[in-house]
Amino acid sequence: MTAVTEKVPERPPVKGTEDSGLLRFVKKPIVARLLFPTLVIALWVFVDSLEISRVFPAPDRVLGFMWDELRLETLARTNLYETLGISLLRLFAGFAVSMVVGTAIGLGMGLSKSVDAFFHDWVMAILAMPALVWALFLGLVFGFGSTGPVLATILAGIPFVIINVREGVRNTPRELFDMASAFDVPRNRMTRHLLIPSLMPFMFAAARYGFSVGWKGLVLAEVFASDRGMGWMIKFWYDAHRSFAVVGYAFFFVIFAFFLEKFVFDKLYARAFKWRPAVGAIELVEEEIQESFIDALDPEGAQTLPDRDRLGDN
Amino acid sequence: MAQIKIDNLRKEFGVGDDKVVALQNVNLEIEGDVFVSIVGPSGCGKSTLLNILSGIETPSSGKVEITQDRHDANPGYVFQAARLLPWRTVMDNLLFVQKDPDSEEARARCQKYLDMVHLGDKGDKYPGELSGGMQQRVGIARAFAVEPDVLFMDEPFSHLDAITARSLRRELHEMWAATGKTILFVTHDVGEAVELSNRILVFAKGGKLEDDINVELPFPRDAANEEVAVAKAQVLKKFEDLDLVAT
Ligand SMILES: Nc1ncnc2c1ncn2[C@@H]1O[C@H](COP(=O)(O)OP(=O)(O)O)[C@@H](O)[C@H]1O
Numbered sequence A: 001m002t003a004v005t006e007k008v009p010e011r012p013p014v015k016g017t018e019d020s021g022l023l024r025f026v027k028k029p030i031v032a033r034l035l036f037p038t039l040v041i042a043l044w045v046f047v048d049s050l051e052i053s054r055v056f057p058a059p060d061r062v063l064g065f066m067w068d069e070l071r072l073e074t075l076a077r078t079n080l081y082e083t084l085g086i087s088l089l090r091l092f093a094g095f096a097v098s099m100v101v102g103t104a105i106g107l108g109m110g111l112s113k114s115v116d117a118f119f120h121d122w123v124m125a126i127l128a129m130p131a132l133v134w135a136l137f138l139g140l141v142f143g144f145g146s147t148g149p150v151l152a153t154i155l156a157g158i159p160f161v162i163i164n165v166r167e168g169v170r171n172t173p174r175e176l177f178d179m180a181s182a183f184d185v186p187r188n189r190m191t192r193h194l195l196i197p198s199l200m201p202f203m204f205a206a207a208r209y210g211f212s213v214g215w216k217g218l219v220l221a222e223v224f225a226s227d228r229g230m231g232w233m234i235k236f237w238y239d240a241h242r243s244f245a246v247v248g249y250a251f252f253f254v255i256f257a258f259f260l261e262k263f264v265f266d267k268l269y270a271r272a273f274k275w276r277p278a279v280g281a282i283e284l285v286e287e288e289i290q291e292s293f294i295d296a297l298d299p300e301g302a303q304t305l306p307d308r309d310r311l312g313d314n
Numbered sequence B: 001m002a003q004i005k006i007d008n009l010r011k012e013f014g015v016g017d018d019k020v021v022a023l024q025n026v027n028l029e030i031e032g033d034v035f036v037s038i039v040g041p042s043g044c045g046k047s048t049l050l051n052i053l054s055g056i057e058t059p060s061s062g063k064v065e066i067t068q069d070r071h072d073a074n075p076g077y078v079f080q081a082a083r084l085l086p087w088r089t090v091m092d093n094l095l096f097v098q099k100d101p102d103s104e105e106a107r108a109r110c111q112k113y114l115d116m117v118h119l120g121d122k123g124d125k126y127p128g129e130l131s132g133g134m135q136q137r138v139g140i141a142r143a144f145a146v147e148p149d150v151l152f153m154d155e156p157f158s159h160l161d162a163i164t165a166r167s168l169r170r171e172l173h174e175m176w177a178a179t180g181k182t183i184l185f186v187t188h189d190v191g192e193a194v195e196l197s198n199r200i201l202v203f204a205k206g207g208k209l210e211d212d213i214n215v216e217l218p219f220p221r222d223a224a225n226e227e228v229a230v231a232k233a234q235v236l237k238k239f240e241d242l243d244l245v246a247t
């Protein structure tokens, strides 16, 4: 037993290799995380100060633009909130359809070989098509309404939903279903406590992809197949040669996406996966080992002698 | 009293060149509160037999019948790996397989068997927060908590370290003595079989039942006891005679 418990002698700290106060500060995760945008902004200000180009979006102009937009002072025909509202409505509509239809198709493909064979090539074809082609095509067919952008969102996102759900079904834990059927667990209870939870990680992946890829499809479609929305607005400022406005609008969405991630997805994720082992597991393992030792050394159990000997050999 | 009848059972997997005969010509009767061990080299159909008896698999031909006083018997199953739902707490895992999971009686019953495996205070933990040995004990409590007439156990201790396995074996035997039921216990450890069981079924490659041995020594059996050691040696000798050792 000595070999196991023997501690590696701690090396005395060598002078000069200890982290200085500054380095330790920088290594904190929160500081490290903030360091990146700080550096980007510094670089941005620096490049701006070189005055290479007249249309380079100066940081102060971008901020000024964003501030004006927030206060509803805009030259465009819809203000920030209307624009965001229109795009988000289209995004959520398209996303909802992707999730519902994609989940249904994905379940079918995972469960049945013939359903899989039927949809397989279509899914691959949609996946292979550049979003730009959808945008142009939908613009031609549906004109400047909401139909084109919503369809673009669906077409961009749905293959990812389908593929993730299908993989989820294919990876359902067979041995847990066998366990449930050995105990004659009724089917609806199996669905609720076994099938759905085992699909959850795949549904989350489907939602995240469906959302972010759907967004990209939407913005592109709004450029070519709409006269409203975030994509159209970015195009509007592009046509007006206002690079700071293009960047400003992009930032609005980045900020929105950040909040969505932080306050919706992360919260949902934490709720759905609170069973994932975190802290405390190690403690319990140690407790178990201790219990076993007590059992092993139990004087009434003469049968434990060989094991005690074996432990001594280690 | 539980009764298991196996009549000319055969099980094949796959077709054509991939065909595997997992079990053949198995005839067997088991009755009463006996502890039956099933031993044999790996791949000889031990798990398949339990899976057919518990309804996970269906026979290719032949018949199996498990009754309790002429009704269908209530089965319990302990697997090689604990097979717990990782997203449900220990208590909810036990309730998951109960007939009446929402009742107070079911909860009390589950708590009783958790106490019996010394995990009474772990009901609200998730399986991932427990060690392998504790998870296996949850699996055992789950099977006992359905108060089965027949309990199937498929190498339940083979993944565990020797010390944990030993203490679980002792717990299992005490629970069997206290609750009284038919246990079918698969193992590839002859020593384990001799220490635990009244009856040992020896299977050979190809899924044939080769031998049926009664072990008539009083419980609890102590590995260090001479009679137990002799019985072990005898069963091992039979293994050698049947050429089953090299696995
Ligand atoms: N689901 C299955 N599909 C195909 N072959 C199987 C399946 N289950 C078991 N087998 C085969 O049947 C034989 C017996 O397997 P098993 O009952 O698991 O053996 P044991 O538990 O004694 O090790 C093996 O040859 C195994 O490969």
Ligand SMILES: [Mg+2]
Residues within 6 Å of the ligand: B046, B047, B048, B154
């Ligand atoms: Mg097996």
